[in-house]
Structures are given as structure tokens and as C-alpha cells.
Amino acid sequence: MNETWLAWLVAFPALMSVAVAACGRWPNLRETVSVATAVLLFAGIAWLGGPVVDGARPSVTLLEVLPGIGLTFTLEPLGLLFALVASGLWSLTTIYAAGYMRGNAEHAQTRFFVFFALAISAAIGIAFAGNLVTLFIFYEMLTLSTYPLVTHHGDTESRNGGRVYLGILLTTSIGFFLPAIVITYLVSGSVTFTDGGLFADAGLGVLGAGALYMLFLYGTGKAALMPFHRWLPAAMVAPTPVSALLHAVAVVKAGVFIVLKLSVYVFGVDYLAATGASVPMMWVATITVLGASLIAMTRDNLKARLAYSTVSQLSYIVLGATMASKLGILGGGMHIAMHAFAKITLFFCAGAIYTATHRKHVSELDGLGYAMPITFSAFFIASVSLAGIPPMGGIWSKWYLMEGAADGGHNAIILVLAISSLLNIVYLLEIPTRAFFYNPRPDTPRHWQEAPLACVIPLSITAAASIVWFLYPLPFLQLLAPWAPQ
Amino acid sequence: MITQFLEQLPALVIVLPLMAAPVCVLLHRATLAWLVYLITAWACFAIAFLLFVQVKVGGPISYAMGGWPPPFGIELRLDALNVVVLLLVTGIGALCSVYAKASVAVEIARERVYLFYAALLLCLCGLAGITVTGDAFNLFVFLEISSLASYGLIAMGTKRRALLSAFQYLIMGTIGGTFLLIGIGFLYMMTGSLNMADIAQRLPAVAHTRTVEAGLAFIVVGASLKFALFPLHVWLPNAYTFAPSTASVFIAATSTKVALYALIRFLFTVFGAAYAFDRLPLGEVLIVLSVAAMLSASLAAIFQTDVKRLLAWSSIAQIGYIVMGFALASPAGITASVAHIVNHGIIKGALFMAAGALFWRMRSVSLNDIAGLGRSMPWTSAAFVVAGLSLVGVPATGGFISKWLLLEAVIAPGRYWLAAAILVSSLLALIYIWRVVEALYFRAAPEGRVALGEAPLSMRLATWTLVLANIALGIYATPLVQAAERAATSLLGSGA
């Protein structure tokens, strides 16, 4: 099969980053190039990837990295979903970033947008990867291309945050993921993603399968499983558009996408169910869900609270993968999209609040809702979606996750999901509640003082999307048809 | 005519630099000497490439020096293993010729530049000689030629500490070479031959004698001194730090690799894997020492404030990887070893070139002096970052391929602790590489420094050639891996 368009789509943002770098002196042109690239990328993926929904699996191998292992791109439903989410939200994030960077007069804006493009390229590479080695190459590329974004400010604090970021991500990937790939290759003779998994007749015992699964999942540091979650709050040193990109669009989604992909195409849902290899990690995910929520409740810094909320929400998707049931995969996949839209809205709002009023802490937001109604309404919508309450889209993913738990016989997980919804309400809905219902401080503005338009429009769009997905989840069900109930 | 010429290639690759060295001395002028070096080095690289193709297509080449048939005469023997090493040595030599012009101009007094190039040519001759020879004593002679040339090269460093470093290297290196000579003497005593293939044939009959066992021990220790296996590594940090930049590049990238090649040749071709590793616990001893090297040297590198010294300690650690590979005595292990010989040569070459470029600009490579150069020297700093990441083992670089192969070799027989040691030392490498990266990019330039600009184009070109070669070998490693596999097969297939 010779679908080189897969490789072109992966390379497209990276190639256009050269154009972005060249346009450095004309900011408007530079931003237009970025947005145009994003839109074209999304259109390209949507149009060329359409046949995947009907069961096609386009694939291309560029060259042989090692004897027998090639740089292969293969498109399948999960990858298509991740690629669409990433490319779709990239254009919005670019517009928002333009508004934010100019509103805060940030330095080195060209470098920022160049590495943005490179990061998206790496994310699409992860989405399209056809085997573990290709996946690993682009995974590390994502870590390295987001490092300059995280440490954008270049001061001591961002250097320290960058150290934690790089330290944890590279340690987990080189220390755990790499040996896991090698073991997989030695045990099963292949690293290609295969329907039904690689270990069906490989003779890996229950204990071995469990250990290997743990090695893989802890090796995916971007999925932020405890105790390797610390990089997420440390990455808060980044400007807010980077946090939006990291926490909603590319980096963490890549992590949990990899977890899903491993569970389906390396181990296989049936194999996991039969051997119970994923059960220890299911409990780790449970601890992360609850633990991160509890920590989030104690954080006054808004971005810190959102960071820990992300850690918690990511483990929803990990739960979906470890439950070893098809509905779990469906729920996890849908949550990739639902959480992306909701979380990016929340981060857009946090950045908008800072740009308009220079406030970073939850306790400072009392009564601010009247000065920034759009922002806080969007925040409200996104929080409800994350809590899994109708009429926002988050209910669907939570529904399927609970169904998957019931399917697999893990009734305790249903309880955990319910408890975490309550915790979500507490620490997320506190903010719109304070904004609209608490008495404002004397120095809080009472008149309209919204963030720049370039910030407000994207967050409104993503918030509206959450409502739309509630009413119209069909595209997701179609995309994830192999795991949807018939 | 052409075939006659092609037949002489194995000898030419030694003779050309040997003859060019006195020409350099006669010419006296710096530019002329450099030109002689440039032409010779690239000619040698072309020869090495032709030899590589010949061996790949036609199998091992045997060349009788002076027409005297082996085992009476000296035989030059090229097989799958040493053509790869020869390519590495001549390739680095050729790139050094591009790099050296600007670098040498600031580090060595103009009236002595011709001596530098003469010594460099002699070193190249010696290393090429070790690589192509099939005679044990001949190997010793070329080893001493290259070592003497390196002592001279190191002594030409700018600081006076270079003199003592060269002297200490001389003492330790000569002891190592003499040990090697004793070992060869024992083998000669018992087999009556100096030709490696011949010794290999005659050895099984006398392999049970203590003489041969002592010979093996002397050869292993002597070679270990030359490639700085822990704990015989004491000479290396000073030698690499105080040598002129070009000399550091050349010596760091090639001389230890060639010494490793020499040991591999002795262990597998002369003694045979069965004798060396099954009868005697040599494998276990080497593995323990290599783990010690990997971990302790990486730790030592973290605390250095001088970039060249940091890279020197890093080399000691990386040599541990290579030793672990062939100490496993399995096809996968030797493949990993050979692949890392090539990859590490390229990586260290690139890193030392970048350090030399920083030195060219700042006349110092301490972390304080290079602070903030990420902005004013973007190409050099980026080269350092990429090569450093390759050292850590980030995918899409050559270092990743070596790590992959080594992990395969170590996990397959179930030696998980060795795998853990490899991964821990990779992460330690991340720490010390990142210290330099942070100094380059995160620290503000010291007060009073005027933004000066990049290194000369020739130095950048050479550095980035190595960096791109590294990336190419990371993305499309199949040719290298296949060459290494061929080498491993030929080593394990021959030998008793």
C-alpha cells in the first residue's frame, strides 16, 4: 500500500514551521500562516481519513529503521480521532495564542509558533504511528518540541519547571517504555500494531503480561499516572496557551491515546480480559482519579487546580483502557474528545482572566462574573461537561465508561466514577459560583472588562462545542464504531 | 592497471599518511601542511569506502605486504569488521581536515602548525594500520606509532597542564603497549607464528597451557589500558581536556575505538569466543568492569564544570557500553558493540567539535564562560543539543539504535540488571548533557561580553556533517545494523 499522503500530513506542520519562522517579522502574516496550516491540516485529515470509518486501514512504510522494523504510518479509528481533535483545536489555540501573546507583550513569539507547529507535527506522527518504534520516535519528538514552549520565559523558574518536565518524561520513556518495546519485540517477534494484540500465542504468562503492561503504562509518562504526574503541575510555568495545548490538545492526549492504543493493538482487549494483566494499573488509575481530585480541591492557584483536574480526568481514559472491555475503549476514546474541548475551554478562560485582570488565584475571583460574563459562562459550561452532567457532552463518555465497568464486572469503578463527579463539582464549579454569586472585593471591576476578542471567541466556540457534542455525539460513535454497541 | 591499483588499496591506506607526514615537515608552511593533510585524509576516506564496497561484494580481502605470503610475511586482512572501523577512522580524519584549519589557527602557534599536521597524519597512519593488519606484532607496532603521535598531539595543547597529561598518558600507554607485547610474545612462543589467522589455527593444540592463559590476560589488560576501561581510565580525562580541540576530536572519536577493535580481534579471531569466554570467566569480569565504568563515569561527568572534561568522562562511560556488548559474546552483543563503536565515534566527534567551536569563540569551555551562547552561537549550540540527545538515546538518532541493540542483547538472555544499569546510565547522561544545555540557553551572558557571533563556516560544516550523519544513522540504521551483523557473524563463525 502506498499511501504517502499519511507521511505528508505528518510532515506538513513541520514544513510549514519554516514558513512561520520566515514570516517572523510580520506578526499578522505569521499568525495567518499558522492558522491556515492548521485549517488545511484538519481538512486534509478529515477528507483523506474518511475511508477509515468504513474499515479501510491505509498504511505506508517510509524506510527501514532497523532490520525488520520500519518507519510506518497506519491510520485506524483511534488515531483518526486523536488527529482530528489535535488538528481541529490547533487552529483555535493559535488564534487564542495570538491574542494572549500580544495582550501580554510576550517575547520570542516566532519561536513560540514555530515549536507549536513542530509539536503538532509530532502529535500527528503519534496518531498515525503504525508500530511501537515509530510511536516512540514521535513521542520523544513531542517531549522535545514542547520543552522550549514550557520554558518559554527563559527564567530560573521556568528552567526548574522544565527540568521536572523533561526529567520525568524522559526518565519514564527511556527507563520504562524503551525496555518494554524491546521485551515485546523479543517475546512476540514484532512491534507492529495488530488487531487482537501481539501476545495471543506468545507464551507470556499472567505475571509477565501484568509486569509488561505496567512497564508500558508507567513508560507513558504523558498519561500522568501517579506517582509520575508531577510534570503536569510543573509545566504550569508555561504561558497559558501552551498549557491549553499541553493539557488539552496534544501532550496529555497523546499519552492516554497511547494507553488506549497499547491496550487494543499491542495487548488486545480480549487478552487483557483473559489474563487480568491490566487490573493492577486499573487500581493505579483509580488512585490517581481520586487522589488528584483531592489535591485539586486544596489548590488556590487556578492553573494548578486545572492541572490536577487534568491528571484526574486523564485517568478516566486510562480506566477505560484498563477495564478490558470494548465499551471502556469507547468511553475512553470519547473522553479524549470531550475532555479536550472542556479543558481547553477552562484554560482559555484562565488565560483570559489573567490577561484582563492579572488575577491567578481562585480566591480573587469573587464577583468577577459581572465584568467577564462570557468567560465565566464558558467556564461553567466546561465544568459541567467535565463533571459528566447533561446537557454537556461529557455525560456520554462517562456513560460509556460506567457501562464498560459494569460489563467487565468492576462495579467498584462505577462508584469511583460517581464520587469523582461529585469532587469535580466541588472544585470546578466553585469558580463560576464565586464569580457570579459571591460578594466582590472592593477592587473588582463591575463593568464590562472582557479579555481581547481573539481570546474570547475561541473559548466561546469550544464551550459551545461541548453543548453540541451532547446533542450530536454521532460522529464519535461512527468513528469508534469497532467498539460501539451494535 | 585499475585492478592492479585496486589491489594495492589496503597498503595505500597506511602508506599514504605515512609518506605525507614527512612531506608536511618538509613544507614547513602552515597552509601547505594543511593542504597536504586535507588531500591525504580525503584520499584515505575514498580508499576506505572502496575497500568497504569490495569487502561487501566480494568477501574478505587478503593482502601480502611485499609479496611475501602469510604466515611468513605480514598480511593485511580486511573483513566485515575492520572495514567498518576503517571507514569511521578515515571519515573522522577527513572531517577533521575541514575542521582543523580554523581551529588550529587559534590554538597552535603558526610556526608549529606543520608539526601538528605531521603528528595527525602519523596518528591516522597508525590507527589505519591497526585496523587493517592481520599480523599480531604489526598491530603492536602501529599501536605504538599512533600512541606516540597522540602523546605529541596532546602535548601541543595551549595550557602547560597538557605537558604533564601527555607525560602521564605516555607512561601508562607504554606500559599498556608493553603488556600487549608480552601477551603477543607468549602466543608466539606457543604457536610459533605471528599471523593472527595462523595463530588461531595453531592455538587449540596448546590452549590448555598456562602460557596461553597468561598471554590472554596480558593482552586484555594491555588493550584495556589503551581504551581506558575502568579502572585503567585515569589518563583519559586529562588527556582529552588539555589537548588541542582538533586533536581531542580525532583522538576521542577514533583511538579508543580502534583499541577496542584490536581487543575484539584478539578475543574472537585469535583466541576464539569459546576459549576466551567459556573456559575463562573473562565475560563476567568485563561485564562487571563495564557496569562500573558506565555508572561511575557518568556520575563523575555530572560534577564537571569544564565541558571537555565532562565529555571525556562521558567517553569512559560509553566505552563501558561497547565492552558490555562484546563481553556477552553473543551475535546480538557483538552487533551492538560494533554499532556503538561507529555511533559513539560520530557522536563524540560531533560533541568535541561543538566544544572546540565554543573554545574558538570564547577561548574557554567552562560552564561559566559558555553561558548564554545559545543565542549568539545558535548552530553550534544546536549541534551540541542534538548530539547530546543522541548520547542519551533519544530515538531518531544513532545513540538510540545502539541502545536498542544493546538492550536486545542484554534482555534476550534475561539479564535484567544489566538492562537497568544501561538505562540508569543513559538517564545520568541526560543530567550532564542538560547541564551544558541549560548553561548555553538559560543563563544570561556574563556582563561585559560583546555579542560576538558564530564559529567559522568550516567548523560548523564539519560539526553538522557529523550531526546529520548521526541522525541519518538513527532514522535509517538498517545498513549499519546489517554491517554490524555481518561483522558479528564473521567473528563468531571463525575462531575456535
Next chain:
Amino acid sequence: MSLASLSDDFFGLFNYWVVIVLMMIGFYTVISHDNLVKKLIGLNLFQTAVFVFYISMGKITGSTAPILMDGPAGEDALYAHPLPHVLILTAIVVGVATTALGLALVVRINEAYGSIEEDDVLAADFETQASESEDEARRSERAQARQQREEARDEHDDGERDERTPEQREAADERREPSS
């Protein structure tokens, strides 16, 4: 152990004993003496021992010098093995070159340090290194202090660094309890 086997082991192999004794004297000299020239002398002794080893290896009992003789005496003659002699000539040359280079280095060291005792040279080196490290440490301290001073002036939407004044923080803590 009978006297015969003892004499065989000792007198029969006395060339090896010579080699061992010479080698150890040389090695000990290299390690223990501080004077650089004496180290080189020790190195030479060490190498000479190996030369003796090779040459004695080549002697065959009852043999003569390996120069071809014409005539009937030449046909029945037993020659010593010429190859070790040749090898050692090469090795001697290597030894000479090494000694020459070593001595040249000693001359340069003497010019640079004023002494050829390794202790003195190392002491001078340690002094230099110590003062250099002190310099480096002081410079990095100053650079860090300067950078921190500059950064304290920045305000960013990042990290957990709290830029509020203590009064603002107190007020915020109070307000964390619901007040409406």
C-alpha cells in the same frame, strides 16, 4: 622437590627469572619514583625486560648466529631463530622513540614548571586547578545572583510563584471561607 628439579626450574629457566626481575625493577621504578627522568628510566628497564624475554625465546640449545654459512658446515648447522631478533629490533626502535618523546616532554615540563619532580608539578597543577575552581564557583554565584535580581522584576502568568502582597494573601485566605 628434588635438587635436580629445583635446579632445572631455577637454572634451566634463569632467563625468565632475569626477565621477571628486570621487569619488576622497572615497573617499581616507574610507580615509586617522582622524578620524571627516573620514571622514564624505569620504563626503559621494563621494556628492556621484554626485549630480553623475546630474544632468549629465540635461542635454541647448541645453535649459532642466524647468518647463513656456505659449504658443508652451513648445511648441518643449527641456527638460532632470527625472527625474534628482528621483532626486537623493531621494538627497540619503538622504545627509543618513546624515550625520546618522553625526554622532550620532560624538557618542556622543566621549562614550564621549573622542576622535574612529579610532586612539585602536581602541586603546581593542583594550585592552578583549585584557584580556577574557586574562580568558577564565584563567577557562577555572581551570575546566579544577578539573574535572580533581574527575574524578581518579572511578572508572569506562570508557576506557583505567588506575587501578591502579604495583605492580599491574608485577605484571600479569609475569603476562602464562604462569606455570602
